[in-house]
Amino acid sequence: MSKSFNETDCQILEEILRLRRDVRGNYFTDEPVSKALISHLIKAALYAPSVGYSQPWQFVVIRNESVKQQVYQSFKQANAVGSSLFLGDKKRDYKALKLEGILEAPVNIAIFYKPSKTPVLGQTSMKDMGRFSVVCAIQNLWLMARALNIGVGWVSIVDAQQVKQAVNADEDAELIGYLCIGYVKEFLDEPELKQKGWAEQKNSQDVVFFDSFPR
Amino acid sequence: MSKSFNETDCQILEEILRLRRDVRGNYFTDEPVSKALISHLIKAALYAPSVGYSQPWQFVVIRNESVKQQVYQSFKQANAVGSSLFLGDKKRDYKALKLEGILEAPVNIAIFYKPSKTPVLGQTSMKDMGRFSVVCAIQNLWLMARALNIGVGWVSIVDAQQVKQAVNADEDAELIGYLCIGYVKEFLDEPELKQKGWAEQKNSQDVVFFDSFPR
Numbered sequence: 001m002s003k004s005f006n007e008t009d010c011q012i013l014e015e016i017l018r019l020r021r022d023v024r025g026n027y028f029t030d031e032p033v034s035k036a037l038i039s040h041l042i043k044a045a046l047y048a049p050s051v052g053y054s055q056p057w058q059f060v061v062i063r064n065e066s067v068k069q070q071v072y073q074s075f076k077q078a079n080a081v082g083s084s085l086f087l088g089d090k091k092r093d094y095k096a097l098k099l100e101g102i103l104e105a106p107v108n109i110a111i112f113y114k115p116s117k118t119p120v121l122g123q124t125s126m127k128d129m130g131r132f133s134v135v136c137a138i139q140n141l142w143l144m145a146r147a148l149n150i151g152v153g154w155v156s157i158v159d160a161q162q163v164k165q166a167v168n169a170d171e172d173a174e175l176i177g178y179l180c181i182g183y184v185k186e187f188l189d190e191p192e193l194k195q196k197g198w199a200e201q202k203n204s205q206d207v208v209f210f211d212s213f214p215r
Numbered sequence: 216m217s218k219s220f221n222e223t224d225c226q227i228l229e230e231i232l233r234l235r236r237d238v239r240g241n242y243f244t245d246e247p248v249s250k251a252l253i254s255h256l257i258k259a260a261l262y263a264p265s266v267g268y269s270q271p272w273q274f275v276v277i278r279n280e281s282v283k284q285q286v287y288q289s290f291k292q293a294n295a296v297g298s299s300l301f302l303g304d305k306k307r308d309y310k311a312l313k314l315e316g317i318l319e320a321p322v323n324i325a326i327f328y329k330p331s332k333t334p335v336l337g338q339t340s341m342k343d344m345g346r347f348s349v350v351c352a353i354q355n356l357w358l359m360a361r362a363l364n365i366g367v368g369w370v371s372i373v374d375a376q377q378v379k380q381a382v383n384a385d386e387d388a389e390l391i392g393y394l395c396i397g398y399v400k401e402f403l404d405e406p407e408l409k410q411k412g413w414a415e416q417k418n419s420q421d422v423v424f425f426d427s428f429p430r
Contacts (some may be wrong), residue, residue: 002402003234004362009227010362012220016228016357017262019218047232049221049357051371053408055417056262064426082339094336121309121413124297126371131343132391135350136357140232142264143358147225149217156266156341168428176347187217193268198336202270208257211279 016147021187023180025101031183033106037148041109042179044144048137051129053123057137060167062108067129068168071110071178074100074162075155082157093198100155105180110163111138112173134176141179151184231362236393236402240316246398248321252363256324256396259359263352266344267336272352275382277323282381286325286393287317289377290370297372308413325378327355327388332426349391356394366399383413398425 036059049166050056064066079099086094102108113134116123123129138154145152160175169175253276265271277283295315301309317323327401328349331338338344353369360367375390408414 002399003230004364005227005231005362009231010359011358012224012227013231013362014259014262015218016224017259017359018222019263020264026321040296041420044229044232046422047229047235048354048420049235049237049369049406053406053414055414055422058422058424058428060424060426062426067426078340082336083336084336086336087340097336099293099337118258119297119300120410121297121301121312122314122371124300125293125373126390128343128346128376129371132350135347136354139263139351139354144225144228144232147220147228149219154264154345156337156338158339167424167426168430175341184217191264192270193336199268199270204257204261206272207261207270209382210275211273211275211277211282211382213273213275213385215383 002196016143019187020143020146022191023153023184024098025104025180026098027184028101028104028151028180028182028187029185030106033150033182037150038107041141041144045137045141048133048140050133051123054116054120054123054130054133056114056116056130057134058114058173059113059158062167063106064108068102068108069146069164071108071158071163074158075100078159079151080159099157101153101180105153105182107181109179110167110175110179111179112169113176114170114173129172131176131213136176138179145181151182151187153164153180154178155180162205226235229360234402234419235361236318236366238368238399238408239313240319242399242401243316243319243366243395243397244400245321246278248365248397252386253322254364255363256356258357260352260356263355264349265348267337269331269338269345269348271329271331271345272349273327273329273388275325277325277382278321283317283323285381286323288346288425289373290315290317291375293372315370316395317367317370320368320397322396324394325390326392326394328391329385329388346389346391353392353394360396365374366402367396368395369393370395380394
């Protein structure tokens with residue numbers, strides 16, 4: 001018989017989902033993160049679904065300061081470009097935000113999608129499915145980290161090509177996510193961008209529809 | 216103080232991650248799935264991280280037979296194209312697999328990415344980040360479904376444009392995932408494609424690297 005989960009299990013999962021946060025450098029501590037703990041996180045990632053059981057992921061666990069510095073330089077350049085796209089109050093607010101924790105977090109993990117050279121079952125119509133499998137692995141890792149009371153921040157303000165060079169990735173590998181990982185001073189109760197009024201929470205009736213979008 | 220999870224919580228999460236399966240039509244039962252249960256799943260999805268707190272997701276909960284039939288016809292066409300890409304034994308094995316549960320599952324959910332018309336914080340360098348946020352929401356939903364002992368199958372062998380037409384989606388909305396949802400006869404112990412020998416499980420040392428890929 002298949003394992004049947006109970007109401008308590010559901011509640012625990014819901015708490016982990018609800019209290020998972022994106023953690024930036026001002027919340028990480030320098031408490032070391034053990035190899036065993038990183039293995040635990042990657043084990044969780046590897047339980048992810050993958051299209052056609054292709055397991056198209058690659059993880060690079062980074063502690064090396066020089067690699068981190070290269071990625072941090074890439075962030076700085078990309079962030080200058082990013083902030084330039086916002087105007088007025090939004091630019092001011094953007095510049096006041098800490099948006100990464102590359103150097104503060106004891107461990108970084110770069111996660112890549114490695115395309116298959118042969119057709120993948122399930123990826124013949126929707127070509128992004130391999131990338132999406134890698135994202136599912138990242139979300140698994142993130143949730144397990146929260147259950148282990150470890151913070152994770154996903155840094156997307158980088159030049160993917162520069163990150164690939166920093167870790168010597170193959171030309172066909174694609175950066176999907178760059179994670180900063182470490183113990184934290186605290187987990188915020190709510191997303192920081194919500195707390196600070198950067199954007200409001202959407203109403204569920206604005207994003208959930210039945211059978212069809214309104215005609 | 217932030218909530219601190221304990222070892223039992225971690226073990227429960229790990230079991231949910233490990234025992235989550237992709238469910239196809241031959242495993243769904245016709246036991247009805249309540250509105251409350253679908254709301255519970257969507258609530259879990261909405262706890263997902265989203266780049267710049269953009270919440271760029273749209274969910275269409277489908278019970279209408281005519282909509283399901285349109286999506287099923289799209290699957291049949293796309294699957295004929297997909298199977299034609301495999302040769303010899305692989306083609307035989309492909310054709311023997313049940314790859315969707317569109318009509319068997321009492322509920323389907325189509326999940327879309329709705330791009331922002333203005334710049335999104337964190338999406339200025341990596342343009343796929345909005346899509347990836349939607350995938351995180353799908354993985355949250357999938358895990359909560361497993362905790363509720365509900366099966367989910369992700370159908371990727373469809374023409375996204377045809378699915379959009381079937382639910383009257385805006386032109387700029389992008390289909391990210393199409394899920395079949397229902398109670399199941401059983402959850403397999405392992406991914407079906409692994410059990411049936413379609414592909415082997417990769418060794419973790421082949422996908423995990425330290426500081427850099429080998430030079």
